[in-house]
Amino acid sequence: MTTLGQMELSRRTLLKGGGGLVLYFAISPRRLPAQEAPGPTAEPQQLPGSLSDSPFLDSWIRIESDGSITVFTGKAELGQGIRTALTQIAAEQLRVEFSRIELVTADTARTPDEGYTAGSQSMQHSGTAILHAAAYLRRMMIGFAAEALGVSANDLKVEDGVVVSSAGDKRSYGQLVSGRSLHVTVPDQAGFFDPENYTVMGQSLPRVDIPAKLTGQQSYVHDLKLDGMVHARVVRPAKPSARLANLDTSEVEKMPGVLRVVRDGNYLGVIAEGEFQAIKAMQALQSAAQWEGGASLPADADIYEHLMRLPAVSTVVHGPETPTSPPGGARIVEATYTRPYQMHGSIGPSCAVGHFQNGQLTIWSHTQGVYPDRTAIAEMTNMDEQAVRVIHMEGAGCYGHNGADDAAADAALLARALPGRPVRVQWMRDHEHQWEPYGSAMVVKVQGSVLVTGEITSWNYEVWSNPHTTRPGPAGNLLPAQLISGAFQPEAPTNIPLPAGGADRNAVPGYSIANARVVEHFIAEMPLRTSALRSLGAYMNVFALESFMDELAFAASVDPVEFRLARLEDPRARDVVTTAADAFGWNDWARRPGHGRGFAYARYKNLAAYCAVALELDVDRATGRIRIGRAVAACDSGHAVNPDGIRNQIEGGLVQSASWTLFEQVRFDGDGIQSADWAGYPIMRFPSVPETVGVHVIDRPGEPFLGTGEASQGPAAAAIANAVADAIGVRIRDLPLQPERVRTAMQV
């Protein structure tokens, strides 16, 4: 048999065959005219998406001889609808019924290692890998069928997993794979794509996971029930870095149902037969434990000065080494923007189930990264990685690095203390609020200038931030590993470099601005533990940058939308801006007192989805309360596999960002974190959500997938801030835009 690696066909070659749905060249090189057989490539090409790390076809797709098809992804369903979208891609490219495909998600024993499900990269990584793998597999099947039937591939088409010749001869995928190995490398340019004729990709298919979730089927790791399963709860220190000085566990051990009190250094937990028994034992342990010492936190009001005094690594990440001075005659604008710590605040506190038996540890977790989590847990428990299996099951939406991995580590420690019985641990609300890693507090200072002609003559932007990723991989990044005796130390955090960026994500303007200069001050020391929260630094940077664009537009007396369009060259960027503005009715908007409109745009990471937001709101003069009315977003995610899924993400991101922007701030003082529940950390409730949210998806068939999940966070925040400034005539630069702050601003 010819090796498949040699069967490479270039896309150009394939397209020469014409644009029909099922025109294929024979897959075997001997059927190709000599001059079209691929020559040796000078350099090995980087394979698309996650194929670059997992190039084997059978890592992604398996077909059994009974015709059943399983697709594997190392990414996890997080409520973003990835299960449905990835299945659509496979179904389209394989030309099989959507419902026939089984999709297996992140499991260290079964799926490829795709790192973290983060950064809105599932479609770019996994989607692209599956697109190419499935397209290649279909070509292989046609090639096999051509040989089996002795006909030309041009004579064959696929109907729901069956290759059919024009004479009506058939071979099913199941028959064709029988006795053959799919353990072959997927070549670059593996497929033949004809987006004009897609019937599954591009459709807003209903999400496959929703009916089960809405009728109470087992859908989340929280719902997992295993034979003999017992329940655990943890007790955390009184405040970060406090030491467990004294504890008598004898009373707790006698409580009904209690099976084990687990104590290891400053780590404390309890396992009981029943869940409520575990909660009562946890409460008893909490009152019995005496803690001493612990980090002394500054007051939350002083955090920005505190952060700016800490050692920082300062780098000019964009533009000239030295700042450009504003020329004479230009209007100079200076602004300082702040953003407090904000939390993921998952509605379901973190949960995991661990089972330790015969030296094997299995963890069911809503982690975003089963492989890195496995590495960390193996290191923490001093086990061989091969003896640890981490299986993803859904949790409540996480929006980044929340308590999931730490809860998985809890399950590991607790299950090891009670071998043979599956142990389910769930955090209480205060654990989630007080111990999840937060989105970093940040400061941005900008100085810019503009001429009356509207020309921007200088732009000097500086951002101060704590880390935006302290995810496990190293055990020291797991909270429980920091608490056990022989504590693991957290790894020295690093910043994610541009172009994606971490602290500086979206700090570089997407506009053409001569001599724009961007400096990042990366502060590694964390007064409060921080990590990835949906969109990382982009939320703050887009808030600041797009607020500042409005400030400059105002100084130059130019309409903010016009001001943006004047320095946007990318036609796709211009498209989302004009689509959002037109859909909102920007140009014939009617002003009335207390009413404002705001606009903002960003391309997420300057390389993923494009998103623009226009909205209007009312500010109540007496209370300072902001009420968002109509919000409109436009988005370009490249080829839209499931437009309604994109709308859901953009709309959800916009509403979530509105909650961050209007309400959210982690409260703390010398005694620790004071935001211990939803009363201490209010988020948006129904009466405050926008009146309407409309999302316009600009589809780009055939274009690469662009990550969408975090695209609207930044633009929504800036559009709100801009609309508030428009409504009250005063700019508020400190988040959140709470009523008190709005009232104070109006008095000035």
Place this chain on the structure above:
Amino acid sequence: MIGLRVNGNRFETESDPETPLLYVLRNEMQLNGAKFGCGLGQCGSCTVLVDNRPVFSCLTPIAMLAEREITTLEGLGSIDNPGPVQRAFIEEQAAQCGYCIPGMIMRAHALLSENSAPDEAIIREALEPSLCRCGTHMRILRAVHRASKGLQEQASAAGESNR
């Protein structure tokens, strides 16, 4: 021993009478619909109906519930035959992670059984105790409007055929 009536079935539990209903539903009766979110009455994820009124099952001890009529998400319909409110939520694709949605559905169901044609403000007020972190609010509102429309159509159809 405490006897509970859940979704029309009788269930006896030997759990401590102060155990909140939520844990009995989830762990003893394998009813996953009601979720733990805060245990404090702040988020509504655990909402079930007791005598048709929404309550926080995370705060309600089973001792208070003997012989009361308890309805959970599972009592409204099944995956093969979802109830009208569930169906409206599915049709509107009103979920992201979906964790908060069972509580939303229970609250919407309670509202619509009292008032089949609530306006937007009334719906928002009724759902106020329930938090959603994914920002699915707009879809949830659309789903409740859709369910309400369905109920009114049903009622008018029934009215026609009774005539």
